[in-house]
Amino acid sequence: MSKEVRLKVPFSEEDINKLNLEDVVYVDGFVFTARDEAHKRAVREQQEPPSGLKKFNINVMFHTGPAVKRENGKWRVCVAGPTTANRMERWIPEMIRKFNLRGILSKGLLGGITSEACVEYGCVFLTSLGGESAAMYSSGIHPIAEAVFWMDLGAPEAVWVLRVENFGPWIVAIDARGNNLFDPITDQIKNRILQAYEKLGPAPD
Amino acid sequence: MDSNDKKLIKPETIEEMTVELYRKAATTVREDFVRGFEKAYAQERNALAKRHLEAMMKNIRIGKEKSLLTCGDTGVPIFYIRIGGNIGIESSYSGLNGAISAIKEAMIIATKRATDEVPLRHCTVNGITRVNAETVIGVSVPHFVFKFDDKEEDLLEITVNPKGGGTERALPMYRNSYLYEGIWGVKKIALDAVVGGWERRYCWPVKLGVAIGVTPEYALELAKEAALLRPVGDRHPDSKVAEIELELLDILNSTGIGPMATGGDTTVLDVSMEYTSTSHGGIPTGVSCECPMAKIATGVIYPDGRIEYKDYPGWFKHREGYNE
Numbered sequence: 048m049s050k051e052v053r054l055k056v057p058f059s060e061e062d063i064n065k066l067n068l069e070d071v072v073y074v075d076g077f078v079f080t081a082r083d084e085a086h087k088r089a090v091r092e093q094q095e096p097p098s099g100l101k102k103f104n105i106n107v108m109f110h111t112g113p114a115v116k117r118e119n120g121k122w123r124v125c126v127a128g129p130t131t132a133n134r135m136e137r138w139i140p141e142m143i144r145k146f147n148l149r150g151i152l153s154k155g156l157l158g159g160i161t162s163e164a165c166v167e168y169g170c171v172f173l174t175s176l177g178g179e180s181a182a183m184y185s186s187g188i189h190p191i192a193e194a195v196f197w198m199d200l201g202a203p204e205a206v207w208v209l210r211v212e213n214f215g216p217w218i219v220a221i222d223a224r225g226n227n228l229f230d231p232i233t234d235q236i237k238n239r240i241l242q243a244y245e246k247l248g249p250a251p252d
Numbered sequence: 253m254d255s256n257d258k259k260l261i262k263p264e265t266i267e268e269m270t271v272e273l274y275r276k277a278a279t280t281v282r283e284d285f286v287r288g289f290e291k292a293y294a295q296e297r298n299a300l301a302k303r304h305l306e307a308m309m310k311n312i313r314i315g316k317e318k319s320l321l322t323c324g325d326t327g328v329p330i331f332y333i334r335i336g337g338n339i340g341i342e343s344s345y346s347g348l349n350g351a352i353s354a355i356k357e358a359m360i361i362a363t364k365r366a367t368d369e370v371p372l373r374h375c376t377v378n379g380i381t382r383v384n385a386e387t388v389i390g391v392s393v394p395h396f397v398f399k400f401d402d403k404e405e406d407l408l409e410i411t412v413n414p415k416g417g418g419t420e421r422a423l424p425m426y427r428n429s430y431l432y433e434g435i436w437g438v439k440k441i442a443l444d445a446v447v448g449g450w451e452r453r454y455c456w457p458v459k460l461g462v463a464i465g466v467t468p469e470y471a472l473e474l475a476k477e478a479a480l481l482r483p484v485g486d487r488h489p490d491s492k493v494a495e496i497e498l499e500l501l502d503i504l505n506s507t508g509i510g511p512m513a514t515g516g517d518t519t520v521l522d523v524s525m526e527y528t529s530t531s532h533g534g535i536p537t538g539v540s541c542e543c544p545m546a547k548i549a550t551g552v553i554y555p556d557g558r559i560e561y562k563d564y565p566g567w568f569k570h571r572e573g574y575n576e
Binding site for chain 2: 069084111128131156182185229236244
């Protein structure tokens with residue numbers, strides 16, 4: 048039976064070891080954002096994490112590109128909904144290592160290389176309910192951004208520090224032991240897809 | 253005063269309506285999609301799928317109540333503009349080009365305003381350099397699609413579609429169905445596209461568009477128009493086409509991909525199929541889709557300046573050369 052928990056960032060090893068597949072997590076504290084370009088900069092271009100990020104002591108990465116607006120000298124976060132994880136998967140194991148991640152908040156699914164990295168470094172992959180659902184997720188995000196780095200990548204691709212409260216729901220999709228919620232589901236879907244081709248029937252002679 | 257003056261639509265009216273259409277497209281989801289979700293939720297048997305659908309419906313409610321983006325990917329702006337009857341546009345230039353320029357100028361001003369007022373995310377980047385100019389306007393963006401509908405009454409219909417990138421990346425497919433395969437091949441291409449979309453990952457369920465077009469590029473364009481501009485639950489007036497739509501809906505939902513690809517009965521909310529005549533040498537088939545948060549909104553301006561917001565456009569009201 049899955050459980051519902053609230054976790055504070057930074058996540059501890061103990062926090063994530065207690066999580067099982069399909070548990071529902073709500074997050075409090077600070078998270079940092081990253082999309083494709085930030086992954087590329089950190090991994091392919093081998094840049095160190097922005098130095099200003101250290102003081103926030105964040106070990107949870109949120110895959111998103113926020114919609115922001117400059118107001119009275121501050122950045123207002125209009126919405127930030129999770130974006131598809133698997134576009135970035137090739138870079139994710141190195142992101143986990145480099146940013147000492149214990150959690151990734153994202154959308155969709157990830158596969159074997161992420162499961163292995165989760166075991167090796169002690170991390171969990173948390174996926175969204177209802178896809179991007181930006182309006183719903185944004186109700187857990189403080190409307191003013193705490194900090195931003197790598198703004199030269201463009202606002203959606205920059206690394207933002209966001210304060211979150213009761214931020215979720217997130218479903219545990221890869222636990223710290225490397226179990227992947229999607230492995231059995233993917234097998235089931237593959238079987239069902241074969242049945243769908245059978246339903247279509249053979250090509251006419 | 254020339255009697256034609258009465259028919260001139262002011263660019264300011266186009267601008268005002270377009271800004272409002274951006275807001276509607278980005279923060280609300282079209283009613284036919286909402287009804288599609290409700291129906292899918294009632295029929296869905298998979299527990300996790302039900303939770304995804306529930307979250308999506310909650311997201312739609314919050315977006316509408318708080319005027320928040322239902323999806324952060326407000327993408328690149330695409331406009332479908334249907335010019336009905338003998339409508340005219342007030343313009344400092346003359347002729348048809350003058351009218352078109354006036355519409356485009358008003359909508360580009362509206363795009364700049366909406367980017368700031370809604371606001372929209374700056375999703376547009378240069379195709380080569382990938383540089384984000386911190387606006388949604390770029391090289392040939394916004395993208396304009398015009399339709400001149402002389403069977404329609406005097407009106408200007410505008411559909412705004414801030415098109416997100418996820419579905420565009422994953423699913424659309426073009427292929428030529430072999431002649432020996434015929435319509436079976438068309439259905440197989442639709443199924444292959446859905447399976448390919450599942451492998452490349454993005455938000456499910458989608459509304460699928462399938463089209464046989466005059467040539468490859470128009471097949472894809474028509475498939476996209478079918479996906480976006482026809483409502484969920486609408487059937488093609490040609491019963492042969494309607495039958496294919498329903499058969500595909502059944503086949504595609506039997507893939508079990510389900511909402512957010514975690515399994516379930518709801519993979520596509522509906523299938524809309526369109527066709528044109530084509531060469532006897534092939535069956536150019538396109539498949540495209542609209543994502544679940546359906547960022548589309550339509551409005552109409554009449555000659556007296558009156559604005560009316562519509563649930564969906566009349567894009568396919570008069571199919572050319574088609575006898576119902």
